[in-house]
Amino acid sequence: MEAFLPVGILFILAIIISAGLFTVKRLLGPRNPVPAKLAVYECGVTPESSARIPFQTGFYLIAVLFLLFDVEAAFFFPWALVYKESLAEGPALLIAMLIYMALLVLGLVYIFRKDCLKLN
Amino acid sequence: MDLTDLIITVVKTAVIYIGMIQVVPLMLIVERRGAALIQDRPGPNRVGPFGLFQPIADVIKMMMKEVIIPSQVNKALYLLGPSLVLLPASLVIAALPFGDFFSVFNKPYLLQVANIDVGILYVLAIGSLGIYGILFGGWASNNKFSLMGAMRATSQIISYEIPLGLAACSAVLWYGSFSLREMVVTQEGTLWGVIPNWGVFCQPLGFLLFFIAAFAETNRLPFDLPETEAELVAGFHTEYGPMDFGTFFMAEYMNMATMSGLMVAMYFGGWHLPWIADATLLQWLGSRNILAILQVVTVVTKMAFFMVVYVWVRWTIPRFRFDQLMRLAWKNLIPLGLFNIVLTAVILYLKGAA
Numbered sequence A: 001m002e003a004f005l006p007v008g009i010l011f012i013l014a015i016i017i018s019a020g021l022f023t024v025k026r027l028l029g030p031r032n033p034v035p036a037k038l039a040v041y042e043c044g045v046t047p048e049s050s051a052r053i054p055f056q057t058g059f060y061l062i063a064v065l066f067l068l069f070d071v072e073a074a075f076f077f078p079w080a081l082v083y084k085e086s087l088a089e090g091p092a093l094l095i096a097m098l099i100y101m102a103l104l105v106l107g108l109v110y111i112f113r114k115d116c117l118k119l120n
Numbered sequence B: 001m002d003l004t005d006l007i008i009t010v011v012k013t014a015v016i017y018i019g020m021i022q023v024v025p026l027m028l029i030v031e032r033r034g035a036a037l038i039q040d041r042p043g044p045n046r047v048g049p050f051g052l053f054q055p056i057a058d059v060i061k062m063m064m065k066e067v068i069i070p071s072q073v074n075k076a077l078y079l080l081g082p083s084l085v086l087l088p089a090s091l092v093i094a095a096l097p098f099g100d101f102f103s104v105f106n107k108p109y110l111l112q113v114a115n116i117d118v119g120i121l122y123v124l125a126i127g128s129l130g131i132y133g134i135l136f137g138g139w140a141s142n143n144k145f146s147l148m149g150a151m152r153a154t155s156q157i158i159s160y161e162i163p164l165g166l167a168a169c170s171a172v173l174w175y176g177s178f179s180l181r182e183m184v185v186t187q188e189g190t191l192w193g194v195i196p197n198w199g200v201f202c203q204p205l206g207f208l209l210f211f212i213a214a215f216a217e218t219n220r221l222p223f224d225l226p227e228t229e230a231e232l233v234a235g236f237h238t239e240y241g242p243m244d245f246g247t248f249f250m251a252e253y254m255n256m257a258t259m260s261g262l263m264v265a266m267y268f269g270g271w272h273l274p275w276i277a278d279a280t281l282l283q284w285l286g287s288r289n290i291l292a293i294l295q296v297v298t299v300v301t302k303m304a305f306f307m308v309v310y311v312w313v314r315w316t317i318p319r320f321r322f323d324q325l326m327r328l329a330w331k332n333l334i335p336l337g338l339f340n341i342v343l344t345a346v347i348l349y350l351k352g353a354a
Helices: A002-028 A057-074 A076-089 A092-114 B003-021 B023-038 B054-064 B075-095 B119-127 B130-140 B144-175 B180-186 B204-217 B242-267 B278-285 B288-314 B322-353
Strands: B101-104 B107-110
Touching: A002 B003, A002 B054, A002 B075, A002 B242, A057 A076, A057 A092, A057 B144, A057 B322, A076 A092, A076 B144, A076 B322, A092 B322, B003 B023, B003 B075, B003 B107, B003 B242, B023 B054, B023 B242, B023 B288, B054 B242, B075 B119, B075 B130, B075 B242, B101 B288, B119 B144, B119 B180, B119 B242, B130 B144, B130 B242, B144 B180, B144 B204, B144 B242, B144 B322, B180 B242, B204 B242, B204 B322, B242 B288, B278 B288
Parallel strands: none
Antiparallel strands: B101 B107
16 A cells, blocks of 8 residues: 555645646636637637537447457456466466457457448 | 655655656657758747747746636536546656666665556556546537547547557566566566567567557547547637646646656666666666666656657658548557467467477
8 A cells, every 4th residue: 555655645746736727827817708709619600509419329339349348458467467477387378368369359350340430 | 654755755756747747848849849840940949049948938828818718618527627637647657667766865765656566557547537538628618629529539549548458468468567667677688698678679569559559549640630620620629728728738748758658668678778787887886876867867868769759750640530540449459469469478388388
């Protein structure tokens, strides 16, 4: 736990810097709000509609795929850590990983075949 | 941990953090003069000698400008956005090793904010939190450009997180440790007595993947799709005022510095000089603390090299299209990352069997 104490110190420093930036710009900058200045920016044209619009499902799909693959990739890390020490006990871990990897590649191929990554 | 320890830790942390913040003004001038050099024009050369005071002028200009909070925004999230990007960018530097250790009153202190034994996982975990700030800021702005920029930024960063993680995974496999300090220590000496025993020579494919993913993670050209000025005005920070933009900018440069630091620690031997062992250097220099200074200079020089490469690449390679970017991540980098893991595992197995 003591190893993370400096991280706590760094966190406090980072908060101070962020809060400082936040305050300084408010203290130094002038304020002169007029409606036209505060309007939404759409290249100078009057905004057509709200920006709370539905977005492409492609982005959602990428998020779902990321979740799957990142969790799967996370399983590699503990394996990678113990792999070197287990080398003396034969290729059991290597083979286990290869099977797992094959399943992962199968999933990847499935994504490509289904064309899940097509945006637009 | 007594009081002296605590004071030294606080001072060390503050010095490293402030030092990393200095990357921002430095890179501001390097980037603008570098761009000018590549495009064959003078660049900013009026403020101070050779335009060296340009960053100060820029910061003063940003601070003195009017603060505008547009009327249509979701105020809480809008105001939170920049800080939420800056915080993770500040926190990740904790794991970077800048040198071995220095000693005060004959007590060793590591040249690193915290010696976290899951270093690389910590960096990946905290680093990806920056997305929340971008997504909050972009969505809360209630502007179509911002929303699209934020969506693009998010899908780009999460997509490139996977190759980054896979490259890091093969590095973990090679070094047998999560700790960046351990990785640097393992890279001492030479490979077959000729080339330095650096990660870039043992893990060339892993380095390449990490290098490409680092560009995408920091939203740099050729992957700066979230801020394509030709299509999205300024992307997720369209509705932000100058100092908020400055905060995003700061976070971007600090992320770049962190990525450079990671590449130096994982693939370029950290504080080691090629072909010279630390013990020999210590003998020549005679003092631990002088060696520590030399190590910090070595790490910073290597990081500076990568920072210049960032600028160099930015003005050399044209921008990708968004679907090309996604295809590059999923169809090329991820299979290559998986292949690299298998390759590393097999080589390690053969090495172990031999």
